[in-house]
Amino acid sequence: MSLPALDTVTGCLLVGTWASSLLYIYEIIQGSYYFRHFEQDNWKFKTLVMIALFVDTLSILGDCICVYLYTITHAGDLEYLNNIHWPVPLYGFTTGVLAVLVQVFLVVRYWRFTQNTLITLILSFAIIISFCSVFTCSLMLTLYPSIDDRSKFKIPAPLWLVTEVAVDAGIASVLLWEFRKARGILTETRRCFIFRLGSGTTSALDQLTAATIQSGAAAATLAGAALISYYIKPKSNVYVGFLYPLGRVYVITLLSNLNIRKSGKSFSTTDTSSGSEHGQLTFPHWAADGSCGIHVHRTVHTSVHVISVKSSRDRLPATFQSPLQSAAIDRSPEEMEIIANYSSKKQSTLSAA
Template sequence: MDPRQLARSSVPRSLPEARHLRQDDRFLLVTSIMPKNPAAVAHGPMLIGVTINVLLMGVIVMQAYEYFTSYKRRDDRYLKSLVVFVFCANILNTGFAVADVYLALINHFGDVQYLTVSTWLFVTDPVIVGTVACSVQMFFAWRVQVLTGRWYLGLLTASLALGQLICAMLMAWKCHQYPAWADFVKFTDLIIAWMTTTILVDVTITIILVWYLRRHKTGLEGTDQVVDRLIRLTVQTGMLTSVWALLDLVLFLTQPTDASHLIFQIPMVKMYTNSLMSSLNSRPKPKVFSEVTDNIHSIAKFVNHRTTMQDGTMQFASSLHPEAAAHLERHELGEFQKKTIEAASSGCKGDAKTGWDNAARAI
């Protein structure tokens, strides 16, 4: 509806003298008694969120470029497929968000009725956010299971990730059923469930990984530095997504008259993508592989003091976990322990350095 038509039909009955005002004066009167500019209710925060989204998209592009130039030949096709999927989802998310704001603020400039409802472009946001978040959380759930060797911890985090995805899909369906921004208060409980589950997954993954890594420090400076770096990265990436989702939820609950939470909702998919790409790109690059070998040599010196020989077979002490932590960054965990033991054992009758050189080549 045209704003001036809205003005003719919206003049309050308590102001009969306003009926005699000119059309332009009536329009000014209606806009002055409106609680808030319709564009400012949702599309103002959305514009800020889209701006952050676009800026972070540039960061994601650089991270993806670094990944494919450094790890394309090292990682298996499943991990590369995950990166491609997440990257394409981010492109769609940014494109839909920009198109949504452009249509509202440019093509439908001054169209009050259009500004009061969401569109199908907005409905795609919870779908993409939930899907990407679930994919990244599943990746970290796999890390938890492989690193700790405890399947129930991986199952717990994976189940929570699926719960978050279900809430996101239900949220998208509700947005489709009730497109008016004012109707979003009807499914407040669903939004709380979605954001709470999202935060719970991220915090659970962070706590488990930090707990496990801290338990398996060796006391050696070189290996402990690797473990400390893993802990810092885990906390930074895990807590970033948790705090971001918490801010989204807090704004939604404390600002019911507008959509300020969209400032954090629109770029949320970028937070999870950054978490994944930062984790993958933090691994040692092929050009610094010699430094990794030196660290393995330092581990060998530690292991040599905690081994026993039985029939020419090396029996490793139970504190050899930092190797697995270091190798976890290379995402070849399945055969790591077997290859390391075999390679190191092949040199046990000579010197430890030779055996661990073989282990380094097996990684």
């Protein structure tokens, strides 16, 4: 009996480990950055990162061992090539664990931000289905290792891949929707107030949006490609090759969302007002707190001053001034600053007189 086409048996696994190795290097860089820059972070997040890194390291080691056994130790062994061996079920278990860790992290983050219980429950239910499906597939691979038994996986394997695509795309979509609404708040605030926001506010929002699109699209694309290849050629390992980098993508998603907090600090601006009291304007800001929740706040505080004139030579009618009322809408920030400084000096002169 001749050997099967090795491109779809061992070649796809080899290419999958190459892609996984490159992503794993980037994952280690991100993990090192996290532990260097967030030493005082909550112990829960540190534990989550350490567990994710450990599980993913175990997963990629299993992937490399699998390729070595197929291509070196049992090269040319037809019976060995026609069966699934322990590294593949190990990959399924570890990838399922990583998916649950990262997806739950993102769903909890979404719930803390929006308090939308319905969407959170739907996503949580899909995560449970996805994990149960991949667990079932891994268990069945240990019981039915032959490639000829792939027909038994018609329900759990597609169910896992479909729910994986749905969850990854769903989480990315709801987060992007909330980011879009937050950007609308920032735009509205700029129209209402003439003071300019700090550049860090929109920069953090742009980075969050980019990270969400990249991570969600990458995971959903890999799962979708695996689903298509499974239906095209079920008695091959092509879909496994597509899924090999999936665990690395999940861990990179987790680390990217944690490391981006460096650019998520809050910004506030205080305007210049006359006298000893100050009017304060706090703009909407994105702040990643200890629970990785993102909050948008908009508050405006104004103060009113009564100017009493003591000198008869420079007698002026008593006026009420407010920091927000003293500037015209069509004036630039530089003009407003000059006007505020002039008003302050004028009041000092009147008081001295």
